Amino acid sequence: xxxxxxxxxxxxxxxxxxxxxxxxxxxxxxxxxxxxxxxxxxxxxxxxxxxxxxxxxxxxxxxxxxxxxxxxxxxxxxxxxxxxxxxxxxxxxxxxxxxxxxxxxxxxxxxxxxxxxxxxxxxxxxxxxxxxxxxxxxxxxxxxxxxxxxxxxxxxxxxxxxxxxxxxxxxxxxxxxxxxxxxxxxxxxxxxxxxxxxxxxxxxxxxxxxxxxxxxxxxxxxxxxxxxxxxxxxxxxxxxxxxxxxxxxxxxxxxxxxxxxxxxxxxxxxxxxxxxxxxxxxxxxxxxxxxxxxxxxxxxxxxxxxxxxxxxxxxxxxxxxxxxxxxxxxxxxxxxxxxxxxxxxxxxxxxxxxxxxxxxxxxxxxxxxxxxxxxxxxxxxxxxxxxxxxxxxxxxxxxxxxxxxxxxxxxxxxxxxxxxxxxxxxxxxxxxxxxxxxxxxxxxxxxxxxxxxxxxxxxxxxxxxxxxxxxxxxxxxxxxxxxxxxxxxxxxxxxxxxxxxxxx
Amino acid sequence: xxxxxxxxxxxxxxxxxxxxxxxxxxxxxxxxxxxxxxxxxxxxxxxxxxxxxxxxxxxxxxxxxxxxxxxxxxxxxxxxxxxxxxxxxxxxxxxxxxxxxxxxxxxxxxxxxxxxxxxxxxxxxxxxxxxxxxxxxxxxxxxxxxxxxxxxxxxxxxxxxxxxxxxxxxxxxxxxxxxxxxxxxxxxxxxxxxxxxxxxxxxxxxxxxxxxxxxxxxxxxxxxxxxxxxxxxxxxxxxxxxxxxxxxxxxxxxxxxxxxxxxxxxxxxxxxxxxxxxxxxxxxxxxxxxxxxxxxxxxxxxxxxxxxxxxxxxxxxxxxxxxxxxxxxxxxxxxxxxxxxxxxxxxxxxxxxxxxxxxxxxxxxxxxxxxxxxxxxxxxxxxxxxxxxxxxxxxxxxxxxxxxxxxxxxxxxxxxxxxxxxxxxxx
Numbered sequence: 033x034x035x036x037x038x039x040x041x042x043x044x045x046x047x048x049x050x051x052x053x054x055x056x057x058x059x060x061x062x063x064x065x066x067x068x069x070x071x072x073x074x075x076x077x078x079x080x081x082x083x084x085x086x087x088x089x090x091x092x093x094x095x096x097x098x099x100x101x102x103x104x105x106x107x108x109x110x111x112x113x114x115x116x117x118x119x120x121x122x123x124x125x126x127x128x129x130x131x132x133x134x135x136x137x138x139x140x141x142x143x144x145x146x147x148x149x150x151x152x153x154x155x156x157x158x159x160x161x162x163x164x165x166x167x168x169x170x171x172x173x174x175x176x177x178x179x180x181x182x183x184x185x186x187x188x189x190x191x192x193x194x195x196x197x198x199x200x201x202x203x204x205x206x207x208x209x210x211x212x213x214x215x216x217x218x219x220x221x222x223x224x225x226x227x228x229x230x231x232x233x234x235x236x237x238x239x240x241x242x243x244x245x246x247x248x249x250x251x252x253x254x255x256x257x258x259x260x261x262x263x264x265x266x267x268x269x270x271x272x273x274x275x276x277x278x279x280x281x282x283x284x285x286x287x288x289x290x291x292x293x294x295x296x297x298x299x300x301x302x303x304x305x306x307x308x309x310x311x312x313x314x315x316x317x318x319x320x321x322x323x324x325x326x327x328x329x330x331x332x333x334x335x336x337x338x339x340x341x342x343x344x345x346x347x348x349x350x351x352x353x354x355x356x357x358x359x360x361x362x363x364x365x366x367x368x369x370x371x372x373x374x375x376x377x378x379x380x381x382x383x384x385x386x387x388x389x390x391x392x393x394x395x396x397x398x399x400x401x402x403x404x405x406x407x408x409x410x411x412x413x414x415x416x417x418x419x420x421x422x423x424x425x426x427x428x429x430x431x432x433x434x435x436x437x438x439x440x441x442x443x444x445x446x447x448x449x450x451x452x453x454x455x456x457x458x459x460x461x462x463x464x465x466x467x468x469x470x471x472x473x474x475x476x477x478x479x480x481x482x483x484x485x486x487x488x489x490x491x492x493x494x495x496x497x498x499x500x501x502x503x504x505x506x507x508x509x510x511x512x513x514x515x516x517x518x519x520x521x522x523x524x525x526x527x528x529x530x531x532x533x534x535x536x
Numbered sequence: 537x538x539x540x541x542x543x544x545x546x547x548x549x550x551x552x553x554x555x556x557x558x559x560x561x562x563x564x565x566x567x568x569x570x571x572x573x574x575x576x577x578x579x580x581x582x583x584x585x586x587x588x589x590x591x592x593x594x595x596x597x598x599x600x601x602x603x604x605x606x607x608x609x610x611x612x613x614x615x616x617x618x619x620x621x622x623x624x625x626x627x628x629x630x631x632x633x634x635x636x637x638x639x640x641x642x643x644x645x646x647x648x649x650x651x652x653x654x655x656x657x658x659x660x661x662x663x664x665x666x667x668x669x670x671x672x673x674x675x676x677x678x679x680x681x682x683x684x685x686x687x688x689x690x691x692x693x694x695x696x697x698x699x700x701x702x703x704x705x706x707x708x709x710x711x712x713x714x715x716x717x718x719x720x721x722x723x724x725x726x727x728x729x730x731x732x733x734x735x736x737x738x739x740x741x742x743x744x745x746x747x748x749x750x751x752x753x754x755x756x757x758x759x760x761x762x763x764x765x766x767x768x769x770x771x772x773x774x775x776x777x778x779x780x781x782x783x784x785x786x787x788x789x790x791x792x793x794x795x796x797x798x799x800x801x802x803x804x805x806x807x808x809x810x811x812x813x814x815x816x817x818x819x820x821x822x823x824x825x826x827x828x829x830x831x832x833x834x835x836x837x838x839x840x841x842x843x844x845x846x847x848x849x850x851x852x853x854x855x856x857x858x859x860x861x862x863x864x865x866x867x868x869x870x871x872x873x874x875x876x877x878x879x880x881x882x883x884x885x886x887x888x889x890x891x892x893x894x895x896x897x898x899x900x901x902x903x904x905x906x907x908x909x910x911x912x913x914x915x916x917x918x919x920x921x922x923x924x925x926x927x928x929x930x931x932x933x934x935x936x937x938x939x940x941x942x943x944x945x946x947x948x949x950x951x952x953x954x955x956x957x958x959x960x961x962x963x
Binding site: 103 | 822823837840
């Protein structure tokens with residue numbers, strides 16, 4: 033099947049998310065759509081999948097112009113999508129999820145579950161997926177959930193498969209397996225659209241690469257191009273992909289965590305007997321697949337978790353049991369993993385957001401009233417210093433791009449006298465330019481002698497920033513290893529294996 | 537560094553689930569047992585209590601059971617105490633109190649209480665239970681409507697309004713036509729109309745569902761009260777004099793001792809109820825329609841991506857739910873009382889809502905919960921008739937106390953449909 037997108041334009045208000053994008057995808061080919069977050073890749077695919085209607089342009093399958101009014105039409109035409117955030121119902125079984133919307137029924141609309149289970153088994157066997165049709169989706173690992181998404185598309189006889197940022201939630205091993213699956217599907221004659229911003233993956237599987245920037249196609253690239261070439265095409269200027277980081281100048285052990293255990297209200301343990309130390313001027317990076325206790329660990333350091341056992345000592349004084357405010361006063365800076373819910377107040381101005389962690393007393397508050405002049409001066413300075421691109425300090429935080437929002441958070445946290453910096457997913461959903469900048473700032477903090485804990489689900493980021501790497505799996509420390517540990521070893525550790533000799 | 541020798545972390549004790557066992561059953565058992573024991577200590581009784589189990593038309597007449605009140609009650613307190621002890625020891629071993637124990641405890645406690653409360657008199661058990669069912673019928677209809685709506689992701693606070701509108705429509709149409717079935721159909725239509733309004737605001741205009749529901753209730757109370765005083769009262773003979781459904785004694789089944797007179801000597805509406813409970817349960821879990829309803833209530837976006845029209849599904853479901861709740865309303869005017877009265881549901885819709893939650897959004901469990909509430913209401917009536925020592929004001933509180941304990945205490949954690957109460961906005 034041949035898929036042609038011709039001159040697709042999609043506007044949201046004044047924002048042009050897709051500007052006359054054209055694309056051709058053939059059967060038996062993996063076509064990569066490369067672009068930064070916010071470049072308009074997902075919008076384009078949602079247009080193709082019928083979730084959005086294009087303002088201009090047309091979609092053609094095998095020479096026939098299509099008019100999709102909803103995903104149902106797209107599916108009927110043979111387009112299947114593996115969504116970035118899986119479109120699976122957590123409390124349903126695999127078979128129920130696969131048949132939903134496409135149910136075979138018997139008497140009076142009663143479900144033929146048996147047929148659906150057979151279908152799952154059959155597809156699962158054909159591609160070697162190893163998926164149990166009766167498992168409840170919320171109980172199976174993320175990698176398997178993704179296969180359920182693929183089965184869902186295949187069970188509807190999809191000829192064009194769209195993978196929207198499929199590797200974001202996978203371990204390196206699962207990513208390799210997914211690449212293998214994509215090659216198999218290609219071998220079976222499917223047309224595959226692979227959306228990503230990860231250069232390594234593109235070069236590994238792509239037959240064709242289309243680069244999108246700011247809603248426009250900037251050109252096609254050769255799969256044999258180097259990382260640097262692809263990156264500069266994606267960003268529009270030469271980019272430094274490596275973090276420049278001098279040898280560390282490590283001081284005493286500043287943060288000592290011992291036997292830290294965190295559980296939630298339901299009694300599930302998320303952090304299990306974790307112990308580690310960070311020296312002054314050292315970056316400890318935490319690697320691990322999302323959901324292995326990283327969030328709870330960082331929140332426990334900030335005093336945001338309710339059920340914490342063990343000890344967290346910063347410069348000799350105990351933090352467990354202190355209120356968040358006391359912990360902040362002890363000099364802990366925190367870049368939360370979700371800036372829009374935990375890092376910023378969207379409806380506040382840049383200036384107001386700048387003082388969120390300094391709302392008690394000097395310099396911005398005196399006798400219960402705000403000292404706006406001091407605040408505005410401070411905010412304007414930091415805006416320049418941290419390269420936050422905004423019309424002014426009165427701009428609302430919600431109006432900034434992801435990268436600028438994140439720089440605002442970084443500015444606020446790093447502009448205090450810190451004794452510890454906790455950075456959770458510091459560059460998630462941030463453009464390459466801002467990533468460069470934020471990394472530099474974190475390294476600058478380290479060089480100034482601040483101990484830093486970085487949590488990231490991007491292995492590249494972990495390796496780039498770390499002086500030492502701690503791998504978490506199911507809430508436990510698999511090991512703490514040097515930053516030059518090979519990626520394969522780290523990948524293995526992220527699945528809970530402990531390669532002998534690798535663990536310090 | 538070698539990577540070929542490795543130790544899977546699974547071989548070490550893994551992080552996982554430490555069950556935090558709910559303390560509530562043990563505590564409630566203890567308090568309830570102590571309460572009953574205190575009553576017996578300070579308001580002791582010496583008479584006998586008689587439980588009457590038979591009605592005239594049974595196949596075989598069960599004898600009336602007469603027991604000495606005090607020793608029997610104390611024996612049951614002892615059983616309750618045993619249950620409590622088991623529950624506490626399970627708690628200490630970090631295990632849950634099984635449902636069986638809860639049931640044994642509840643029944644023992646209830647019989648112990650009845651023995652004391654009815655000392656020196658006799659309790660008509662058949663009347664007590666059959667009356668409970670009668671009081672529970674509107675609650676069950678309402679709860680089923682509630683379960684359906686919430687499973688599709690629409691919180692329906694307006695159950696009470698649907699019951700009241702149903703009662704009103706049934707009374708008026710029933711009186712005008714003289715046919716009970718027309719009254720029933722009118723009640724369903726009225727319930728659907730309320731559901732349509734709820735859908736319009738909650739689904740199409742994204743208004744907060746709780747607020748819409750409350751406003752609808754107030755609206756229906758106002759409307760029906762106005763119509764009652766201005767239209768129905770002056771023309772009571774022609775507009776508020778509905779015919780009533782007769783009791784149908786099902787042959788054979790109706791003659792089973794104890795059970796027959798309770799379940800199978802009822803009106804057609806109650807038989808419809810049995811069918812509706814079964815149908816809703818089957819449809820929700822075993823049909824394509826049910827799968828889709830549950831899907832839009834759990835993850836509407838996922839449903840949308842497989843081509844299910846989310847809002848259309850929600851509309852259909854709540855309108856059907858409205859029809860069911862409306863039938864519950866008809867029960868008031870076509871079965872219980874022979875005319876419509878101002879605010880005659882007395883907040884039953886809210887109790888039905890409690891039954892939805894107590895029943896964990898499951899039709900069968902919600903039905904059982906509604907039956908429990910019906911029992912609590914009827915107990916109050918029966919005990920005041922036979923002249924129990926409990927002050928009537930306290931007895932009037934009983935259904936509501938049971939509701940609070942049930943919902944807050946014994947339910948434990950229950951999980952509502954994930955998208956319950958959240959309007960679906962595309963994109």
